[in-house]
Amino acid sequence: MKLLLILSVICLCNIHCKKDTPAGIVYTGKLIVNGPCDHYAVEVTSGNIDTALVVTSWLDTDNDTTYTNAFAVANLCTFGANGLQKGDVFTFTIDPNPMVQTCPICQIAVAVPPKQNAVINVHKVP
Secondary structure (H helix, E strand, O other), X not given: OHHHHHHHHHHHHHHHHOOOOOOXXXXXXXXXXXXXXXXXXXXEXXXXXXXXXXXXXXXXXXXXXXXXXXXXXXOHHHHHHHOOOOOOEEEEEEOOOOOOOOOOOOOOOOOOOOOEEOEEEEEEOO
């Protein structure tokens, strides 16, 4: 009985201390900028994304192409590990509580949308 009580207290503490994070809405996007120095931009191609998170119409001045629902990737230090190339389509969620990025990034000017989001749970669509 004492063991059951101890286990119950431990479980309650874990639930109480657990960080509340939403399951996250899954979006589909296309990598539209894969520039030098870890500059990335995504165009959301499906999923009902909040327009406050994206630039609804963005002109990429590097190639004179206009994209809808575009944003720059905020988690530059980790996003590259996904191995995506420009034009790849992938599913993802947006991290509502991104970690501060501390990796060194060079200052080459690359056109990306002014709005940024941290992209997580990335899965390339075959």
